[in-house]
Every structure is written in C-alpha cells, then in structure tokens.
Amino acid sequence: MSVTNPNWKPKIVAFCCNWCSYAGADLAGSGRMSYPADVKIIRVPCSCRVNPMFILRAFERGADGVIICGCHPGDCHYTSGNYYARRRLTMLFSMLDYLGIERGRTRVEWVSAAEGAKFSKTMNEFVETITNLGENRKLGDIRCKKS
Amino acid sequence: MQKIGVFVCWCGSNIAGTVDVEAVAEALKSVPGVVYSVSYQYMCSAAGQKLITDAINEYKLDGIVVASCSPRMHENTFRKTAEAAGLNPYMVEIANIREQCSWIHKDKEEGTKKAIVLAKAAVAKLKNDKPLKAGTSQVTKRALVIGGGIAGIQTALDVADAGYEVDIVEQRPTIGGRMAQLDKTFPTLDCSACILTPKMVEASQNEKINIISYAKVEKVSGFVGSFKATIRKKARFVDETKCTGCSLCMQKCPSKKGKDEFNMNMNNRPAIYIPFAQAIPNVAVIDPEQCIKLKTGKCGLCEKVCAAGAINYKMEDELIEREYGAIVVATGFKPIDPSPLNEYGYAENADVVTSLELERLMNAAGPTKGTLLRPSDGKHPHEIVFIQCVGSRCDENTERGKPYCSKICCMYTAKHAMLIRDKYPDTNVHVFYIDVRTPGKNFDEFYRRAVEQYGVDYIKGMVGKVAKEGDKLMVRGSDLINNQQVEIAADLVVLATAIEPDPSARSIGTMLTASMDTNDFFTEAHAKLRPVESPTAGIFLSGVAQGPKDVPETVAQASAAASKVIGLLAKDHLVTNPCVAESNELMCNGCSQCEKVCPYGAITYIEKEVRGPGVREVRRIAQVNPAVCQGCGACTVACPSGAMDLKGFSNKQIMAEVDQICL
Structure with missing residues (x-):
C-alpha cells in the first residue's frame, strides 16, 4: 500500500502484561535500548486480560499495528493466562486477516522480565513491519482517524 | 465533572533531558477535567509529595496522574501520598514517561509528543477509575524452604530463631547440598564439612525446624500468606524413626555396584546407603533401582542384620499437605556437563575431571581417601593443568555454554592450585585463564599467594585441545602474554566448569509462578532494591537459585531472605489487592x-x-x-x-x- 501522507507515522498499541513484558519494557528503558516512539504501551495485569474488543477498537480508532506481549508459555504469573491469550488471539488474528487487516499488523510475543533486549528488538522489528505495510486503511469507514 | 491533577516529574535530567516536561504539563492543562497541572524536579521527594498533597487539598482533586518513572517503581509511593491527603489511593494513575519514553528516545520533540500522549492516556484511564478498598487476608505463620543446602539451612535457622516454624524440603536423602561435597573453602581454607556440619546439626536439633528429606514439592496453590503445598516424601524403605545410622546394612548389602552420587560417581556404593558420614538425617536409604530384594524379591539381607528393625520393603511414597505463609527457593546449582565441549576430551579421558570431582578426590572421605591420585591408573599426578571458564562466558549464539560468569571458579581454582602445591610440592600446576576475577574480601590477596608464594603457573589464554598421548594428556593452548603456542604434557586436567541452576529449578519456578531469566535463575523483584524477593509476592530467593554466588554471599543472602520472611510472618493480616x-x-x-x-x-x-x-x-x-x-x-x-x-x-x-x- 502506498503511503500518501509523507508525514505519516505508524500508530502502534502494545499491550504488556504487568509481570513479564511490562517489566521487560522497563528493563529496555533502564538499559537505554531504544525503539521508535510510535509504540505506546498499555499495562494489563495479564495477556489474558486483553479482550479482542480492545484490539478491534484500536484498529477502529486508527491504529496501524497492535502487539500483545506476555510471559513465556509456562511462566505466566497466573499460571495459565498466556495460554488463553494465545488461543484467543490466534482466532482473532485469523479473522482480522480475513477482514483485510494483514497478519503483519498483529503480533504476539513472549517477553520475560529479564529480556529488555528482546523487547527492544521486537518493537524495532514490529515498527519496521508496520512501516513497510503502510497506513492501515481497513475499517476506514468507521474509524475516527484524522486524515 | 471530575477534578484531576497532573504532576509531571523531571526526575532530574532523566526525564527532563529528552522530554520537555514543562510543555507536557502545559499541554495537559487543556484536557477536560484537568484543573491543575504542574512539573517538578523530583515528584517522589518529600517536597514533591507535599506539592501533590497541597494540590489535592487546594483544588479538591478527585484523582491524580503522576507522569514519572515506571509504576513498578513509585506507584505505591504516590498511592500513599494520595491516601495521606485524604484521596482514595486507587484514584492514582502513573504515566510511565521515563522507562518507556525519555530513556529510550533521543529526539526531544518526539519524546515530548509521546509523553503528552501517555499522560493523556493516563488521564483518560483515571476518568474511569473508581475508588477501591483493599481487603485483608490471614498469614499462616510457617515458612517452606525448598532446598537444604547451606542457603536453605541458613534461611531456616534464621526464621526459626525468630520463633516461626520452618519446613526444609530437600530432594536428596540428606541436607547439606553442594557445600557438603567441598573439601576446603576459599579464601580461608576452612574445612568445608567442619563449618557446614555444625549448621546441619543445629537445623536438625532446632525444634522449630522440620527437615523433610528425600522429598519434593509437588504442588503449590494459594497466595502470599496462605500457600498450600503438597510434598511428596519418597519411600526410603527405611523407617527414619527407627534407623540408628549404624551402617551395618551398608557393609552387608551384596549389591555394591551403585554409583556414589555424593562422590560424583567416581566410586561405588551399596544399594542401601547413607550418603556421607555426617548426613542429616543420619538414616539409610535404599536405591530401588539397585536393590535386589525390591527388584527380584530375593535377598532381604539388610532386614536380617538391622537390629533396629528399621527396614520396610513395603514403604510407599507419602504425601504431606501443609499451609505456609512464605516460600523460600534455595534450589542451588549443579556444575554443567562438559562432555559436549569436545576440545577438552572430558568424555573420553578419565584423567580430565571437573573441579567438583577434584574436590572429592582431595577429600578424606572421597574415593581416594584424600590422596590425590589420578582416576585412570591411581598414580600420583606430577603435572596438573587447570582450565578456567569451561562453559562460562560463552557467546550466547554459539550454544557452547553459558553466557554468564560463574563467579566462583577463579577462586576455587586458586584454592585447588594452592592446596596441591602445599601438599605435593613436587607437582607442577598450570592454570589457563581468560581473566582472573577476585572481587571479594581477601580474594585478591589469596590469588596472589597462589602465584607468588606457591609458584602456580598462570597462563593467560585459552586451551584449544586436550588429547591423550601415551599416558599423558597433551594440553595445547595459547599464551597471550608471551604471544606463543604452548604445549603441556599433563597427568591430570581439571576443568573449572560453569555452574547452572539445579534441574529442578525450572519446574519449581513454574509451580510457584516465580519468574526466571533465560538461564533459569530466579529473577529478583528489583535487581538492586529487592534482591531476595521474587516479583511473585511471598516467594523469596536464597543462594545460587538467584545467580552464581560463593559461600559467604550465599549465607548473607540466605539471612537476608530470612529477614524478609520474618517481616512477612510477623504480620497478622496482609492487605489484599483490590483490583479483582x-x-x-x-x-x-x-x-x-x-x-x-x-x-x-x-x-x-x-x-x-x-x-x-x-x-x-x-x-x-x-x-x-x-x-x-x-x-x-x-x-x-x-x-x-x-x-x-x-x-x-x-x-x-x-x-x-x-x-x-x-x-
């Protein structure tokens, strides 16, 4: 998709679980491991708290990419939350793909509290993917993004 | 309409360096609902908190947003500030503009824009906040210590001293852990058993401490203050209450071909055995894989000779269910298996040993009764080569070993070298090293003694190959200081192998939902400020389970963990999380x-x-x-x-x- 607006910057929402990924993001911060400012983090207690509704809402409101980060499988602070998240989001992403929101715009990544470098690397990769995909125009008729 | 106050922290230059904090405070003023917005150098300081308190009172605020560091740092601080000013503590939202903004962005304009968005998002969230009231929960005044090495023993002793019940669950038949296997300890050259065994005895005699050996924690549920654990006590086939530890059964047992785990499998032990002379409990255990009676039904010799009538071939695993207020992880470590590192020839040559094996070879209770003899032919070695950093400090991507420094190897190698030169002055000792790391009290002095007083030959460089030639081991390596290749015909090669968490750690971490790093060491709640607590409330860390440590550090950390446990158990009630x-x-x-x-x-x-x-x-x-x-x-x-x-x-x-x- 061609980028029409030369000033376009991707809008990326990152849901991070409080115990692993949010702490991993903090570690990336204190380690000064940079990633683009386009990524804005929302703290949730667990990746299983991410309601598919939130992701749909983000795209509806003009997000270009949504990433959900949680504890590694088996390491969930709440024992099994990330497994629920994995199943739910697999279904959701496949549906979004059907609707025309490319697979690349949605991602799930497991980042532990000790993986600041992985958090930063993941975010850099994700922003690059979204930048290559360009502006998200799907769900455009109901989105509230200013043109 | 709610009345919201926004407080933007400079954090000195940490935030103000890449975020125009005044512009953030200014931008937030135009957000509907925000009646007060200000920036200040250090919001967490007493003056900063007073600024918040005064604003809450003056503007009758319904909620506050603090744009500052991560909520993992100061959320509690600002909740307490709000509460002291009469605001519900859960009407506080933190916008993380340090870890997730100023520290990762270089461009001030970009950083400022992002900080404004994050602060606005926090305001938007706050507008939907409702005052919450925390409840309370009970505290079970008993602690569970997983692991009975020096870390677990020390933690248990300290907690018991404060008057609380402690259970130590140890997977092996005896407590003592790795330290029991050591011959001497650096930098004092104390006899390891002489300083450890009194602690073991003390633990066994303390009426508040209950040692559950040969057992593992199978299941844990609940939460801080009221954990429920199921402990599987494996069948020993010997009644602990009857066995006197006379060891007659060990002498009579006809099945003597078991590997002696305590001596690093370098000699054999009978099917019924006591791991070592000072074991606690000093009670025999039958190896069901090896016992003739348990495998074929014939024999029963130990039962016949046991005067105490302690043998019970029909014994079954026992499940113990108990409640605890706090859990301490003291699962310790094991040395890595250096076999996959082909260049050292560990798998092929009996005379290439690990440092822990050498420790047993030098110990009076070891397979050679303390005389240093090489395993292949029992001859006294005259040339010994030590190789440092075997499997430590490896490139993470090569998967040849561990990326971290195992911390203890430099010192124990200096100790080994010194002890050998002291006892056998005719033996030459060479040490290949990358760096010698001696940051500890009296550590460098100790290392220098090894070099200067005992004439240990330290060679800076790596070893490329250890190959058997005749009855010698040819060690080829580089000497970086003299810029040349060296070749030493050695009788014995000792590998300072990396240490890694005990294999049980991973499953215990999962069971406790306590986070671990990529190397399976337990993660602490804060690397500097909460080093003995897991991020999971009520779980505490002791010893090498958290990261490589020597004995003094382990004991210090064990006592620190104990003080945290005591602080928790001393409470009658805990405030619960109202975010349910x-x-x-x-x-x-x-x-x-x-x-x-x-x-x-x-x-x-x-x-x-x-x-x-x-x-x-x-x-x-x-x-x-x-x-x-x-x-x-x-x-x-x-x-x-x-x-x-x-x-x-x-x-x-x-x-x-x-x-x-x-x-």
Whole structure:
C-alpha cells in the first residue's frame, strides 16, 4: 500500500502484561535500548486480560499495528493466562486477516522480565513491519482517524 | 465533572533531558477535567509529595496522574501520598514517561509528543477509575524452604530463631547440598564439612525446624500468606524413626555396584546407603533401582542384620499437605556437563575431571581417601593443568555454554592450585585463564599467594585441545602474554566448569509462578532494591537459585531472605489487592464460562434474586471471592455477556487508553 501522507507515522498499541513484558519494557528503558516512539504501551495485569474488543477498537480508532506481549508459555504469573491469550488471539488474528487487516499488523510475543533486549528488538522489528505495510486503511469507514 | 491533577516529574535530567516536561504539563492543562497541572524536579521527594498533597487539598482533586518513572517503581509511593491527603489511593494513575519514553528516545520533540500522549492516556484511564478498598487476608505463620543446602539451612535457622516454624524440603536423602561435597573453602581454607556440619546439626536439633528429606514439592496453590503445598516424601524403605545410622546394612548389602552420587560417581556404593558420614538425617536409604530384594524379591539381607528393625520393603511414597505463609527457593546449582565441549576430551579421558570431582578426590572421605591420585591408573599426578571458564562466558549464539560468569571458579581454582602445591610440592600446576576475577574480601590477596608464594603457573589464554598421548594428556593452548603456542604434557586436567541452576529449578519456578531469566535463575523483584524477593509476592530467593554466588554471599543472602520472611510472618493480616474481578449481576446468566478459566477457583455460583429495570427473578449468578481472586482478568474475556469486569483494569479504563493513544 502506498503511503500518501509523507508525514505519516505508524500508530502502534502494545499491550504488556504487568509481570513479564511490562517489566521487560522497563528493563529496555533502564538499559537505554531504544525503539521508535510510535509504540505506546498499555499495562494489563495479564495477556489474558486483553479482550479482542480492545484490539478491534484500536484498529477502529486508527491504529496501524497492535502487539500483545506476555510471559513465556509456562511462566505466566497466573499460571495459565498466556495460554488463553494465545488461543484467543490466534482466532482473532485469523479473522482480522480475513477482514483485510494483514497478519503483519498483529503480533504476539513472549517477553520475560529479564529480556529488555528482546523487547527492544521486537518493537524495532514490529515498527519496521508496520512501516513497510503502510497506513492501515481497513475499517476506514468507521474509524475516527484524522486524515 | 471530575477534578484531576497532573504532576509531571523531571526526575532530574532523566526525564527532563529528552522530554520537555514543562510543555507536557502545559499541554495537559487543556484536557477536560484537568484543573491543575504542574512539573517538578523530583515528584517522589518529600517536597514533591507535599506539592501533590497541597494540590489535592487546594483544588479538591478527585484523582491524580503522576507522569514519572515506571509504576513498578513509585506507584505505591504516590498511592500513599494520595491516601495521606485524604484521596482514595486507587484514584492514582502513573504515566510511565521515563522507562518507556525519555530513556529510550533521543529526539526531544518526539519524546515530548509521546509523553503528552501517555499522560493523556493516563488521564483518560483515571476518568474511569473508581475508588477501591483493599481487603485483608490471614498469614499462616510457617515458612517452606525448598532446598537444604547451606542457603536453605541458613534461611531456616534464621526464621526459626525468630520463633516461626520452618519446613526444609530437600530432594536428596540428606541436607547439606553442594557445600557438603567441598573439601576446603576459599579464601580461608576452612574445612568445608567442619563449618557446614555444625549448621546441619543445629537445623536438625532446632525444634522449630522440620527437615523433610528425600522429598519434593509437588504442588503449590494459594497466595502470599496462605500457600498450600503438597510434598511428596519418597519411600526410603527405611523407617527414619527407627534407623540408628549404624551402617551395618551398608557393609552387608551384596549389591555394591551403585554409583556414589555424593562422590560424583567416581566410586561405588551399596544399594542401601547413607550418603556421607555426617548426613542429616543420619538414616539409610535404599536405591530401588539397585536393590535386589525390591527388584527380584530375593535377598532381604539388610532386614536380617538391622537390629533396629528399621527396614520396610513395603514403604510407599507419602504425601504431606501443609499451609505456609512464605516460600523460600534455595534450589542451588549443579556444575554443567562438559562432555559436549569436545576440545577438552572430558568424555573420553578419565584423567580430565571437573573441579567438583577434584574436590572429592582431595577429600578424606572421597574415593581416594584424600590422596590425590589420578582416576585412570591411581598414580600420583606430577603435572596438573587447570582450565578456567569451561562453559562460562560463552557467546550466547554459539550454544557452547553459558553466557554468564560463574563467579566462583577463579577462586576455587586458586584454592585447588594452592592446596596441591602445599601438599605435593613436587607437582607442577598450570592454570589457563581468560581473566582472573577476585572481587571479594581477601580474594585478591589469596590469588596472589597462589602465584607468588606457591609458584602456580598462570597462563593467560585459552586451551584449544586436550588429547591423550601415551599416558599423558597433551594440553595445547595459547599464551597471550608471551604471544606463543604452548604445549603441556599433563597427568591430570581439571576443568573449572560453569555452574547452572539445579534441574529442578525450572519446574519449581513454574509451580510457584516465580519468574526466571533465560538461564533459569530466579529473577529478583528489583535487581538492586529487592534482591531476595521474587516479583511473585511471598516467594523469596536464597543462594545460587538467584545467580552464581560463593559461600559467604550465599549465607548473607540466605539471612537476608530470612529477614524478609520474618517481616512477612510477623504480620497478622496482609492487605489484599483490590483490583479483582467483579460480576455484574444484571448481565450474568450463570453460564459457568468464567469458572472454567479461573486458575484460583475464586468464582462460585449462587441463586440470587436479581432486581433491575424490568427484571425481578431468582437467577444463578457468578460471584467472585475477592480474597482468592488474584486479578488476572481471564474471566473478563471469557464472559460471553460481558458481565465480568476487572476493577482497576476495567474494560472502560483500557478502552479509554486505547482511544487516547490512537487519537
């Protein structure tokens, strides 16, 4: 998709679980491991708290990419939350793909509290993917993004 | 309309360096609902907190947003500030503009823009916050210590000294751990057993300490203050209350070909055995894989010779269920297996040994009764080569070993070299090293003694190959200081192998939902400020389970963990997290989806009369027990009717954040 607006910057929402990924993001911060400012983090207690509704809402409101980060499988602070998240989001992403929101715009990544470098690397990769995909125009008729 | 105050922290130059904090405070003033917005150098300082308190009082604020460091740092500080000023502590939101903004962005304009968005998102969330009230929960005044090495023993002793009951669960038949296997300890050259065994005896005699050996923790449920653990005590086939430890059974046992784990499998032990002379409990155990009676039904010799009548071939595993207020992880370490590192020839040559094997070879209770003899032919070695950093400090991508420094190897190699030169002055000792790391009290002095006083030959460089030639081991390596290749014909090669967490650590971490790093060491709640606590409340870390450590550090950390446990057990009640799930009675149709996904069994169903617009009937509805709910939110997404919501992270709150970020 061609980028029409030369000033376009991707809008990326990152849901991070409080115990692993949010702490991993903090570690990336204190380690000064940079990633683009386009990524804005929302703290949730667990990746299983991410309601598919939130992701749909983000795209509806003009997000270009949504990433959900949680504890590694088996390491969930709440024992099994990330497994629920994995199943739910697999279904959701496949549906979004059907609707025309490319697979690349949605991602799930497991980042532990000790993986600041992985958090930063993941975010850099994700922003690059979204930048290559360009502006998200799907769900455009109901989105509230200013043109 | 709510009245909201916004407080933007400079954090000195940490935030103000890449974020125009004044512009952020200014921008937030135009947000509807914000009646006060200000920036200040250090919001967490007494003056900063006073600024917040005064503003809450002056502007009659309903809630505050603090744009500062991570909520993991100061959320509690600002909640307490708000509470002291008469505001509900849960009407506080933190915008993380340090770790997730100023520290990772270089461009001030970009950083400022992002900080404004993050602060606005926090305001949007705050507008949907509701005052919450924390409940309380009971504290079971008993601690569980997993692992009975020096770390676990020290923690248990300190907790017991404060008057609390402690259970030590040890997977091996005796407590003592790795330290029991050591011959001497650096930098004092104390005899390891002489300083450890009194502690072991003290633990066994302390009436507050209950040692559950040859056991493992199988299941843990509950939460801080009230954990429930199931402990499987494996069948020893010897009655602990009757066995006197006379060891007659060991002498008579005809099946003597078992590998002696305590001596690093370098000699054999009978099927019924006591791991070592000072074992605690000093009680025999039968190896069911090796015992003729248990395998074929014939023999029974030990039963015949046991005067105490302690042998019981029909013994079964015992399950113990107990409640604890706190759990301490002291699972320790094991040396890595250097076999995959082909260049050292560990798998092929009996005379290439690990440092822990050497430790046993030098110990009076070891396979050679303390005389240093090489394993292949029992001859006294005259040339010994030590190789440092075997499997430590490896490139993470090569998977040849561990990326970290194992910390103890430099010192124990200096110790070994010194002891050998002291006892056998005719033996030459060479050490290949990358760096010699001696940061500890009297450590460098110790290393220098090895070099200067004992003439140990330190060679800076790596070893490329160890190959057998005749009855010698040819060690080829580089000498970086003299810039040449060296070749030494050695009689014995000792590998300072990396240490790694005990293999049981991973499953214990999963069971306790205590986070671990990529190397399976337990993660601490804060690397500097909370080094002995796991991020999971009520779980404490002791010893090498958290990272490589020597004995003094382990003991210090063990006592630190104990003091944290005592602090917890001393409380009668704990304040619970009020951010728990809540079911909307009017929307709930009692479908049970939420109950299925709840990992804590916090959801029950009741028949209740529901009254609402146009509704008045008795229905089956979900009810959340706030004392059991841990607030993960799994139920909120599973609920098909949207009746479940999570306080503090409600649908409305998160949606408001999403909307603001995407604006």
